[in-house]
Amino acid sequence: MNQSPQKLLQIESLVLHFKTSQGVVQAVDKVNFELDTNRAVVILGESGCGKSSLAKAMLRLLPRNVDTYTGRVYLQGKDVMAYDEEEFRQNVRWVGMSLVPQAAMNALNPVIKVGDQVAEPAMIHLGIKKDEAMVLVRRMFQHVGVPDDFINRYPFELSGGMRQRVALAMALVTSPSLIILDEPTSALDLLTQANIMNVLKRIKHELGTSFILITHDIATSSELADEVAIMYAGQIVEVGHAKDFFPAPLHPYAQMLMASVPRLRSESDPMFITGQPPSLIDLPKGCRFAARCPFRFEKCGEEPPMLGKNGRKVKCWLYA
Amino acid sequence: MNAIKNSFQNISKYPSAMMGILVVVALVALAAYAMITIPYNEAIRLWRGGEEVWYRNPKFAPPAWINYFSSKKYSESFAARTTDGGIAKEVIPGAEGTSTVSISYAFDFSSDFYPQELLIYFTSKYQEKQPFISAEWQTPDGRMIRIANLGISKKQTYRFAQDDKLKIRLKTDEVIPALFSDPETGKPLKGRYQLLITGTTFEPGSDIDVEFVFHGQVYGLAGTDQQRRDLVVPLLWGAPVALAFGLIASLGTSVLTMIIAAVGTWYGGWVDELIQRITEINLVLPFLSILIMIGTFYSRSIWVILGATILLSIFTGSIKAYRAVFMQVKESMYIEAARAYGASGIRIVFLYLIPRMIPLLIPGLVSAVPAFVFLEASLAVLGLGDPVLPTWGKIIQDANSNGALYRGYYYWILEPAVLLMITGLGFAMLGFALDRIFNPKLRDA
Numbered sequence: 001m002n003q004s005p006q007k008l009l010q011i012e013s014l015v016l017h018f019k020t021s022q023g024v025v026q027a028v029d030k031v032n033f034e035l036d037t038n039r040a041v042v043i044l045g046e047s048g049c050g051k052s053s054l055a056k057a058m059l060r061l062l063p064r065n066v067d068t069y070t071g072r073v074y075l076q077g078k079d080v081m082a083y084d085e086e087e088f089r090q091n092v093r094w095v096g097m098s099l100v101p102q103a104a105m106n107a108l109n110p111v112i113k114v115g116d117q118v119a120e121p122a123m124i125h126l127g128i129k130k131d132e133a134m135v136l137v138r139r140m141f142q143h144v145g146v147p148d149d150f151i152n153r154y155p156f157e158l159s160g161g162m163r164q165r166v167a168l169a170m171a172l173v174t175s176p177s178l179i180i181l182d183e184p185t186s187a188l189d190l191l192t193q194a195n196i197m198n199v200l201k202r203i204k205h206e207l208g209t210s211f212i213l214i215t216h217d218i219a220t221s222s223e224l225a226d227e228v229a230i231m232y233a234g235q236i237v238e239v240g241h242a243k244d245f246f247p248a249p250l251h252p253y254a255q256m257l258m259a260s261v262p263r264l265r266s267e268s269d270p271m272f273i274t275g276q277p278p279s280l281i282d283l284p285k286g287c288r289f290a291a292r293c294p295f296r297f298e299k300c301g302e303e304p305p306m307l308g309k310n311g312r313k314v315k316c317w318l319y320a
Numbered sequence: 321m322n323a324i325k326n327s328f329q330n331i332s333k334y335p336s337a338m339m340g341i342l343v344v345v346a347l348v349a350l351a352a353y354a355m356i357t358i359p360y361n362e363a364i365r366l367w368r369g370g371e372e373v374w375y376r377n378p379k380f381a382p383p384a385w386i387n388y389f390s391s392k393k394y395s396e397s398f399a400a401r402t403t404d405g406g407i408a409k410e411v412i413p414g415a416e417g418t419s420t421v422s423i424s425y426a427f428d429f430s431s432d433f434y435p436q437e438l439l440i441y442f443t444s445k446y447q448e449k450q451p452f453i454s455a456e457w458q459t460p461d462g463r464m465i466r467i468a469n470l471g472i473s474k475k476q477t478y479r480f481a482q483d484d485k486l487k488i489r490l491k492t493d494e495v496i497p498a499l500f501s502d503p504e505t506g507k508p509l510k511g512r513y514q515l516l517i518t519g520t521t522f523e524p525g526s527d528i529d530v531e532f533v534f535h536g537q538v539y540g541l542a543g544t545d546q547q548r549r550d551l552v553v554p555l556l557w558g559a560p561v562a563l564a565f566g567l568i569a570s571l572g573t574s575v576l577t578m579i580i581a582a583v584g585t586w587y588g589g590w591v592d593e594l595i596q597r598i599t600e601i602n603l604v605l606p607f608l609s610i611l612i613m614i615g616t617f618y619s620r621s622i623w624v625i626l627g628a629t630i631l632l633s634i635f636t637g638s639i640k641a642y643r644a645v646f647m648q649v650k651e652s653m654y655i656e657a658a659r660a661y662g663a664s665g666i667r668i669v670f671l672y673l674i675p676r677m678i679p680l681l682i683p684g685l686v687s688a689v690p691a692f693v694f695l696e697a698s699l700a701v702l703g704l705g706d707p708v709l710p711t712w713g714k715i716i717q718d719a720n721s722n723g724a725l726y727r728g729y730y731y732w733i734l735e736p737a738v739l740l741m742i743t744g745l746g747f748a749m750l751g752f753a754l755d756r757i758f759n760p761k762l763r764d765a
């Protein structure tokens with residue numbers, strides 16, 4: 001496939017399977033999607049659907065038990081999957097895209113001062129000295145709203161929200177064009193969540209950064225999202241613009257997911273989806289949602305293709 | 321880092337730690353004192369020196385302070401010479417270039433035992449004709465005993481106890497008791513003795529100097545060994561050697577073990593396999609036997625032994641213990657975060673894994689010091705000590721091979737043994753306290 005150079009990120013049939021004693025876990029299975037500069041995409045899905053594995057696959061942060069790791073990842077037109085480990089470390093991680101890891105509050109080294117820690121990626125990748133890096137760190141702390149004097153504190157001296165901001169500053173310090181946020185607001189209270197989302201919006205506006213926001217928090221994510229991707233059982237089942245998606249999701253899973261969000265001043269109880277998502281080790285043939293889908297029909301026994309509809313894409317036979 | 325600083329501030333709460341620090345500081349001070357007062361080359365010269373260095377000392381003499389613990393008094397050793405005015409010398413010129421040199425030396429003897437030996441070292445200047453001397457001995461009760469009449473060469477030693485003529489004259493083989501005893505009681509006679517030497521030179525410019533050496537029964541602060549060496553030298557110098565060996569071996573072993581364990585854990589795969597297999601093989605190899613083989617067949621230099629000790633101590637059980645902890649730390653979020661932002665493997669090992677282990681490292685390091693100090697001493701006792709350096713272990717070895725305990729020279733064994741025990745105790749007390757401070761499981765609530 002030929003890639004269009006104006007896209008910031010293009011992912012083509014990315015596969016990441018893990019080996020376990022029970023069998024092969026198909027955590028990420030033939031995922032495609034693309035992202036423009038200065039856009040934010042939200043990847044939504046329930047726990048265990050492969051969201052975090054997708055982030056790891058993009059940054060090639062692989063555990064030891066990888067079974068299959070294939071596909072194409074074009075970052076600013078360059079095929080980064082062709083890089084060897086050292087090239088990838090030097091040219092992709094934190095230069096092209098950075099990550100705010102899941103439970104970012106624990107992602108800080110407890111024995112290093114936060115200022116020094118944020119300076120680390122800058123020193124590694126920009127090849128600058130410590131004092132220059134500290135200037136950058138101060139600027140980043142300003143962007144994310146961390147007081148200047150926190151630089152000399154240790155992570156345990158910071159609140160959860162502050163640690164989250166520090167982790168964000170760390171992701172920003174090398175000014176990558178893409179930041180992957182893996183559940184950035186889980187484990188934070190509502191006010192802090194709102195605060196962080198505002199910080200992200202401001203950064204997107206001021207620095208022109210793109211975001212991939214991985215979350216299961218639909219309400220919060222709708223604040224930031226330009227585009228939405230729904231993930232189910234290791235696959236992306238629907239992609240579309242946020243303004244089209246939120247009012248009217250297409251895929252039955254997306255519809256039920258949206259219906260499960262509790263709403264203010266609504267008499268109706270939030271819905272839930274019966275049954276369990278399929279085990280990623282033993283996946284059903286055909287549509288992976290079929291077993292829980294109320295609109296199931298014969299065709300669902302075959303794997304549905306990604307279907308285009310009014311600029312939206314959905315992986316469901318209903319729209320064929 | 322803050323936590324470590326706080327931990328050190330906590331030390332003052334543990335009396336045993338303060339005692340330990342006191343002992344360690346005292347040992348370091350002792351080591352520094354040894355190196356300043358007796359520079360290395362001087363220490364080696366003294367330790368390797370024979371009669372020419374140590375002729376003034378008696379053999380096998382206990383330290384002088386045992387007199388404080390004994391009702392009977394032992395005589396202390398001393399020496400006096402004419403060259404520095406310790407012995408009065410008068411030169412009276414005579415006719416035709418001759419001269420008379422009269423030398424007299426008086427000293428108090430108040431011991432209950434006879435001294436080991438008396439010696440006079442003569443040095444004389446002459447061209448052709450030897451000077452001639454006659455020596456006399458005056459006892460406190462006024463008896464005058466003729467010691468010897470002899471012509472002396474440029475350097476000559478006169479030993480009282482080995483002069484056969486004197487033995488005949490005194491009608492006994494035991495010269496020294498005869499000179500010092502009361503003829504009526506047969507017991508040592510206390511009081512002022514005098515040595516009178518009258519010399520005659522036969523050339524202008526000819527001269528005589530003497531040094532009188534009294535080999536008493538006790539000597540100095542630490543006593544002497546079979547080679548008349550003052551034990552103060554090896555006792556003092558044993559401190560820096562023991563501390564250096566213990567600290568370097570302990571530090572080298574702990575730090576290298578930790579680094580190797582961290583590298584193995586982080587890189588995994590064949591690196592880890594290799595390290596683990598080497599460790600398992602090393603664990604069943606007899607450590608001391610290998611050191612003895614190295615000492616016997618290759619070199620007994622303390623540096624070679626130190627290197628071998630460190631190498632053999634790296635791959636031991638602690639590498640497994642460290643690995644177990646590193647395995648846990650490795651899975652922390654912040655390690656993954658570091659990997660994500662492109663920290664290289666080496667950076668992660670040194671900046672992320674190892675700092676987490678320092679609280680475990682410090683107490684272990686301190687507690688391990690005595691083991692290595694004792695190891696060095698044990699090797700010395702087994703005859704594998706450094707051939708050049710004076711060490712505590714070497715003193716024990718000398719004592720042992722000279723039958724010190726059998727012959728009752730307890731000081732010889734006890735002095736180095738006590739220093740070794742104090743060293744062990746000091747580091748152990750400090751190490752245990754540090755362990756309680758750094759190890760949360762042992763921390764007092």
